[in-house]
Amino acid sequence: MYNVSLNENGLTFKEIEKKIYKMVCDEACNVLKNVLEALDKKLLKERDIKVYRNKGLKKTCLRTIMGDVEYSRRIYQFELEDGKTATKFLLDEYLGMDTIGNVSINLVETILTNVSEVSFRKTAENIKTMCNQEISAQGVWNIVQTVGEKINELEKRKIELNEKGALKGEKEVPVLFQEQDGVWLSIQGKDRPKGKNRKKELKLAVSYTGWKLRPGSKKEYVVIDKTVCASFNSSSHFKKVAEATIAEKYNVDEIETRILNGDGAKWIKASCEDQDIHFQLDPFHISQAIIRKVSDKKRTESLT
Incomplete structure (x- = not known):
């Protein structure tokens, strides 16, 4: 297995490194195959035979961060409450197997x-x-x-x-701070907008309950209890997502004051409509507005 000929033409450290890495990945795939099939046999013996009927082995291929893992697992038939029959893989259920098609979540x-x-x-x-x-x-x-x-x-x-x-979040706070902003990103592939402008705005929302000094720093701060959500969808959809994300975590009925910081964009201000949310320009955009409107540099420095 580990025999690498030293007579191969043009053999370099880079090529040796790649060969060994592939060997290790291939061996890891074999180990995972053996582990999965051993667990499947264990579940076969320990299952409730009155509930789960063994319908035989099914071959599958799982794409992982180590490579393709080909293995066999048993499929079982069982009866639903309404009398209909269904099937399941006990191994998948036991391991909480979560995949996208045949691609592992890690990959x-x-x-x-x-x-x-x-x-x-x-x-x-x-x-x-x-x-x-x-x-x-x-x-x-x-x-x-x-x-x-x-x-x-x-x-x-x-x-x-x-x-x-x-949605009834359990966390109760008197004040909730929120920030929203948009980031224009270049879009790849079939999703990119047509025409010259190949960018699309990603809307971002952050909520937090306060801030504290970053450990080891005297000037830098980090927010407390941060929650984030993002979306490329319309402003109305994003508003609903942001509100739902907050309601999922906090008891909104107990929040006395909500403060939203932003750059003044229409979709950000729209987040305050029909809600008791105080909007204010964030410090960066306040300073930016002062610099743009006040020509006297001395006055600008005193105001910012």
Whole structure:
């Protein structure tokens, strides 16, 4: 297994490193295969045979951060309360198996981390190098879309629950500070806007209950109890998402004062409509407005 010929043409440290890395990843895939199949046998013996009927083995391939793991697990048939029959994999249930198709969550997270920093094509190259995986730029895009759809479904559900008054956060605070801003990002692939402007605004909202000095610093502060949400959707949708996110965590009936800081954009001010929220320009934009409006530099310095 570890025999690497020293007579190979052009053998370099870089190539040796890659060979060994692939060997280790391939062996890790074999270990994971054995662990999964051993657990599946354990569940076969320990299951309630009156409830779960063994319907045989099913082969599958799971794409992981180590490479493709091919293994077999048993599928079971059981009866629902209404008398109908259904099937499940006890191994998946036991391990809380959460995947996007046949892609493990660890690999999905690695892909998402990459794609937030580099292009789909570069992400595909990075995944091939780091995760012993073959994936195309289109494959990366497909995973991003699937995750986005799931997030969108969760947001819609959260909004619906909040509109019904079903979101009742337990945390009680007298004052809640909020900040909202927009960041214009260049969009990749099929989602990018048509025309010259290839950018789209990502709306961001942060809420917190206060601030404290950063450990080891005398001037820098960090916020306390920070909650964040973000969306590319319309301002009306974002307003609902932001409110639902707050209602999910806080008992909004007990909040006496809410202060929203922002740059004065219409969609940010609209967040205060029909609600008892105090809007104020954040310090940066206050200073910016003073510098733009006051020509006397001495007066500007005293005001800022």
